[in-house]
Amino acid sequence: MPTKTAEDFLAALADELAISESRYEQARRSYASLGDWLHRPESTVVKYDPQVYVQGSFRLGTAIRPLNDEEEYDVDSVCLLRTLGTKDLTQSELKTLVGDEIKAYRNAQSMIKPVREGRRCWVLDYADGAQFHMDIVPSVPNAARQRLLLETRGLDLKWSETAMVITDIESPVYKVLSDDWQRSNPKGYAEWFRQRMGELFERRRRELAESIKASVEDIPDYRIRTPLQSAIMILKRHRDGMFEGRYDERPISIIITTLAAHAYNGEEKIADALYSILSRMDQFIEHDGNHCIIRNPSDPLENFADKWPEHPERELAFFEWLQQARQDFETLAGQVERRRLIESIQPRMGAVADRAALRLGPPPGTMLHPATAAAAVGSAAASTPVFPNTRREPTSPRGFA
Incomplete structure (x- = not known):
């Protein structure tokens, strides 16, 4: 020992190594603000029931400070259009659909730096003082096809309900209708990770809530x-x-x-x-x-x-x-x-x-x-x-x- x-x-x-609670809150406000933008009446994607949420280390609570002041925090997020599927549009069309809204959001927010296109995402660069950028991955649900894939191989279906597929400009079918998209499941992974933390996570959350006389639901995950x-x-x-x-x-x-x-x-x-x-x-x-x-x-x-x-x-x-x-x-x-x-x-x-x-x-x-x-x-x-x-x-x- x-x-x-x-x-x-x-x-x-x-x-x-831990990043401050204010950084987590800053990230939360950023993707929540983008989600609100996509739900405004004039939005070109509002009819597709968009959902924006964080994924990766910020969601798992394992983000760490950059090595130096020149590096930025990388906030990974998902833009899921919940009423669309791979039979409705190509990856290229989805990427453009979401990208146009992100560019309009950037203009409305008077953000100085232009929106950048990544292999699988769009990148919003915030002001230098913010020291972070947000990667937004366009995606559509893929639960039905994921269940079929897993069933045919006799594999566990436990996390299939939150499965999705994402755009990838290097995909050979990027510009044609196809079911063969890159798969992903950040919500399923986060739930699995939470289970691996065991009861200790929930116990500490309850203890914090009691110590500050708040309800457990009011305690954000990043505080534990x-x-x-x-x-x-x-x-x-x-x-x-x-x-x-x-x-x-x-x-x-x-x-x-x-x-x-x-x-x-x-x-x-x-x-x-x-x-x-x-x-x-x-x-x-x-x-x-x-x-x-x-x-x-x-x-x-x-x-x-x-x-x-x-x-x-x-x-x-x-x-x-x-x-x-x-x-x-x-x-x-x-x-x-x-x-x-x-x-x-x-x-x-x-x-x-x-x-x-x-x-x-x-x-x-x-x-x-x-x-x-x-x-x-x-x-x-x-x-x-x-x-x-x-x-x-x-x-x-x-x-x-």
Whole structure:
């Protein structure tokens, strides 16, 4: 088990990485404002019952501060036209339909920067002081076809009701009517992730509501952070630091998040959650004899590692990162001296390690008897978690619920 000092430091590290509640509220206001715009009487899409909602790390509560002041927050959102389907229009037509409204919104809001087109989304760039941009992915529902696809393969239908399809300008059928669109299911994934957090999330939400004498429904999700979310935030920043000069190779966040959520076992302390995740996360990688498979829990037909065969350096980078994370946090777990805590992860975590230490307040006095200090360090070393130092052969995940 990690030392008490290590646990406190990891908690401070998560606090330092967390984005402020005002940032979450800023993101919420932004996509809510766009949703209101799409529902105005003059809207060209209002008859299609549009719904705009956030997805990705902002929805999961695992967003972290950028590495520096030059980087922006990336707020991922969805624009779902709920009464349309793939038989009604092409991907190109949907992209244009939604894009025209987003451009009109940008003009009405007197936003300075032009709307940009991404591969699967439109990008709204806010003023420099806001330090964020919003990616809006046009989509239509796909529940019926998703159920059919899963049923024919004998797979779980649990999350199929929220399935959707999205536009992709690189799709070979981008400009023709086709059912073969890129699938997605951010709502289903978010619900799966919430289940993985377990009852702890709801308990903490109730406790906060009671402490401020509010109803549970009035407590937004972003005000609650579980050990699973904190551990993922720490691992993402460790990844960022390790691959700062190798961006294209770095393990993508959805892979880290998915494997971490599988490996989480309900631990109530950040340190316990982190070490449980690091020791077990590679057990939830399947292997079909040739390739690794990291299934999307909300769509078991999607493989988050599908780019690894084409880019084998990314598979190697994932296991390189996992080995380094195990080594760094194993070293950290046994430390009782603050300076050594910082040194154990600073090469990968950077200045955030120093700022986390400052959150702990002044270092305690060091007037310990030498024998007592030695005993404390020896005890900590004996209880340090030990991770396997060899790459595991991937196995099949044991369930996605």
